[in-house]
Amino acid sequence: MKIAVASGKGGTGKTTFSVALALANRDRARLVDCDVEEPNAHLFLRGGESTTASVWASVPVVDASRCDSCGRCASFCQYNALALAGSAGLMVFPELCHDCGGCILVCPSKALSERKVLRGTVETRVIDGTLELVTGRLEVGSPSAPTVIRAAIENPPALQRGVTIFDAPPGTACSFASCVHQADHCVLVTDPTPFGLHDLELAIEAIQAMTKPFSVVINRSSGDDDLASRHCRRRGIPVLLRIPERREIAECYSNGGSLLDADSSMGERLRTLLDDLHFQVSGGPIQ
Amino acid sequence: MKLAFPVVGTDLSSPLDGRFGRAPRFLIVETDSNAFTVLENARNTDASQGAGIQSAQVVIGSGAAALVTSHCGPKAFKVFQSAKFPVLQSPIAPVSELIEQFKAGSLKEMTAPDNAGHAG
Numbered sequence: 001m002k003i004a005v006a007s008g009k010g011g012t013g014k015t016t017f018s019v020a021l022a023l024a025n026r027d028r029a030r031l032v033d034c035d036v037e038e039p040n041a042h043l044f045l046r047g048g049e050s051t052t053a054s055v056w057a058s059v060p061v062v063d064a065s066r067c068d069s070c071g072r073c074a075s076f077c078q079y080n081a082l083a084l085a086g087s088a089g090l091m092v093f094p095e096l097c098h099d100c101g102g103c104i105l106v107c108p109s110k111a112l113s114e115r116k117v118l119r120g121t122v123e124t125r126v127i128d129g130t131l132e133l134v135t136g137r138l139e140v141g142s143p144s145a146p147t148v149i150r151a152a153i154e155n156p157p158a159l160q161r162g163v164t165i166f167d168a169p170p171g172t173a174c175s176f177a178s179c180v181h182q183a184d185h186c187v188l189v190t191d192p193t194p195f196g197l198h199d200l201e202l203a204i205e206a207i208q209a210m211t212k213p214f215s216v217v218i219n220r221s222s223g224d225d226d227l228a229s230r231h232c233r234r235r236g237i238p239v240l241l242r243i244p245e246r247r248e249i250a251e252c253y254s255n256g257g258s259l260l261d262a263d264s265s266m267g268e269r270l271r272t273l274l275d276d277l278h279f280q281v282s283g284g285p286i287q
Numbered sequence: 288m289k290l291a292f293p294v295v296g297t298d299l300s301s302p303l304d305g306r307f308g309r310a311p312r313f314l315i316v317e318t319d320s321n322a323f324t325v326l327e328n329a330r331n332t333d334a335s336q337g338a339g340i341q342s343a344q345v346v347i348g349s350g351a352a353a354l355v356t357s358h359c360g361p362k363a364f365k366v367f368q369s370a371k372f373p374v375l376q377s378p379i380a381p382v383s384e385l386i387e388q389f390k391a392g393s394l395k396e397m398t399a400p401d402n403a404g405h406a407g
Contacts, residue, residue, distance in 0.1 A: 073343065080337020083344040086370035093362060096337045 002164045004183035005217075008206075010170035012189045013243065015218035018115075018167040019044045020259035024270035026131040028286050029163040030250050032155075034179040036120060036136035036148045041167050044258055045133045048125035055122060055136075055151040057144060058114040059094040060103050066111035071113060073103035083284060095143050111164030120148035122155045132159045145169065146178035153182050162286040163274060172199075172206040180207060182282045186214040187240060192228035200228070204237075213281070220245040240273055288318050290375075291351035292382050293342075297325055298381040307356045308339030308363055315351050318386050339363030339404075347372050354396060355385055365398040376401070393396065 005018040015033075019041055022031035031211045033041040060073070060082065067090050074082040074090070081096035082103055094117060104112045120138040127133060136152030138145050153166065166183055169175040180186050186207050190200040201217070204242075207214050218228045221242035232239050243249070243259065252262035259266045289335050293310030294301040299321060304310035307328050309332045310320050316323040326349055331338040339359070343366035352371040375394040386392055 072342075074341070078335070080331075080334055080341045083311060083337075083340045083366050084348065085344070085366045086347040086372060088369035088371070091340075091366055093337065094342060096340075 001082070001162065001185070001278055001286070002166065002183045003277065004166040004168045004180045004186045005189060006064035006176060006180055006186055006203060007170055007189045008172055008201075008203035009190070009196050012187050012191045013217075014170070014194055015044070015167055015188070016041050016219065016253060016259060017189050017217050017241075017243070018165050021270050021274065022131060022133075022165050023258055023260055024162065024267045025205075025274050028161055028276065029158060029165055029168065030132040030134070030157060030161045031165045032134040032136070032152050033165055033167045034136055034149045034152055035169040036138040036145050036152065037169065037175070039135045039137055039167075041133060042125070042135055044256055045125075045127050045131065046256075048127045048129075048133075050123050050125045052116060052123045053151075053155065055120045055148050056109075056116045057099040057119045057147050058088045058101065059097040059099070059117055060092055061115045062090045062092060063111045063113065064089055066109050068111075070108065072106045072108065076102050076106045079245050080145055095141075098144060099147060114179065119144050120151070122148070122152045124155060124158050126158055130159075134156065135226060139143050145175040149175060150182075153179070161234060163278065167178055172202045176203070177206065177210070179214060181210055186212050187217055187277075189217045189219055190228050191219050192226040194227070197228060197231050202233075214248070215240045215242065215277075217241045219243045240277070241269065288353070289351040290316050290318060290386070291326075291354045291368045292316065292385065293328075293344045293356055294356075294382060299323065299386075300381055301387065302381050303357055303377065303379045305357055305379055307354075307359050308342045310342070312350065313342075313346060314382055315349050316382065316386060321383075321386065322336070337362070342364055343367055343372075345369075349377055350374070355389065356366075358401055359397060360402050361400040362404060367382060 005014050033039040079098050081093045119142045123135045136148045138148050168179040190196045249262040292314045295304045295305040309394045313326040331341045340362050343363040355375045376397045377394050
């Protein structure tokens with residue numbers, strides 16, 4: 001089972017929740033940090049030897065001696081990465097290329113070939129021999145987060161675990177979609193503020209368009225009558241967990257600790273939560 | 288001389304569009320006779336990215352000899368520069384007035400892009 005932990009709004013506690021969920025279930029879950037523009041799960045999960053793989057993309061190169069400026073490549077490209085500049089011929093903007101290879105296929109004069117460019121890296125570490133953390137990192141200046149997110153998700157597991165948790169990027173754009181799209185269930189973390197609810201609704205709209213089942217975790221909750229709880233009740237959205245608004249949790253977080261360190265009851269609750277989710281998604285216990 | 292204008296309307300009374308790449312259409316005007324044609328640009332208005340690059344390609348292929356625009360970003364400018372296609376900077380005003388300004392020689396050629404470009 002694959003679970004994406006997403007949010008819409010940034011800073012709601014995606015990493016807090018996914019790190020704690022992974023730690024409490026380390027015998028049966030692995031964690032993939034898909035927030036490739038600013039991965040941060042490694043700040044809470046330290047140690048272990050790391051192995052790193054590069055993520056490459058192919059961008060087109062023009063052989064001007066073969067190109068007859070027919071423009072088929074430019075009109076094919078949905079991302080406008082190629083353009084005809086009059087007598088100067090074909091120009092390529094590799095920073096806009098999404099690596100589909102279509103321009104090379106449609107060129108009738110075989111004037112285009114591929115050049116590899118580095119889009120990012122995928123790092124794997126096994127913490128204390130039991131918890132696998134995969135971290136995707138986008139190369140600075142690279143436009144193509146989904147390429148690196150896919151590579152992190154498809155990276156061969158170092159440990160066999162029944163559950164993979166994706167710590168998703170914030171927002172509701174391509175990065176978010178390319179992560180959530182590969183999950184069986186999406187957990188949306190929100191905070192009980194008007195801004196949090198607004199972006200929660202945006203995320204729900206995007207998830208419903210992908211027809212993914214989802215549930216909500218409320219962080220910094222003041223109880224089952226806070227803004228987010230009332231909202232979810234009204235909308236009939238299942239709330240999996242409320243993480244209380246408590247100073248000890250914030251202090252623990254700022255020292256690089258997890259929810260499990262701050263709240264001794266959390267470990268057991270997060271194991272039950274994962275059992276329940278797995279039953280819901282696959283109709284049976286975690287293998 | 289034929290000039291291209293990114294416009295919001297459909298005739299010479301239309302003001303210039305403040306955007307270049309995502310302008311809904313271009314007017315291609317023969318300044319000697321004021322005869323013009325309308326070039327729709329819907330594909331680029333709605334492009335997810337690279338609207339300026341493609342609009343530059345459209346303008347270069349339109350038969351016009353120069354572009355009159357209020358702004359031009361770095362990627363579009365690079366296309367114009369490679370094609371040695373002049374880009375004249377102008378205020379936002381009706382096309383008919385801009386033609387007079389052009390004839391009076393008050394529209395100057397841009398030598399660099401005038402904004403930092405837009406993400407996405």
